[in-house]
Amino acid sequence: MFISNAYAQSLGGGGAESSLMTFLPLLLMFAVLYFIMIRPQMKRQKEVRNMLAAMTKGDEVITNGGVVGKVSKVGEAYVGVEIADGVEITVQKTAVTTILPKGTIKSL
Known part of the structure; x- marks a missing residue:
């Protein structure tokens, strides 16, 4: 009477495309994290290692x-x-x- 029925919506034909679009922001965040934080840190560690070896x-x-x-x-x-x-x-x-x-x- 007062409550209407709720029906589940079916997936429209783009199953593979929609799953890629859901993971795309996560993949972009990891790529940015790698280039902003991880790569420069590895470069600094390599420079320090080379400096200590050349002492x-x-x-x-x-x-x-x-x-x-x-x-x-x-x-x-x-x-x-x-x-x-x-x-x-x-x-x-x-x-x-x-x-x-x-x-x-x-x-x-």
């Missing part, structure tokens, strides 16, 4: 903690950094954030 004795570096010094020993996982005359500390290679140009540190 040699005599390079001037800055560590995560802000310590500035000259590399005196290079090992597989650790680096000896001379921070003053005769004062050397050992840090992990991954703690080195920047390799400075030669001649930046004048006091050592």
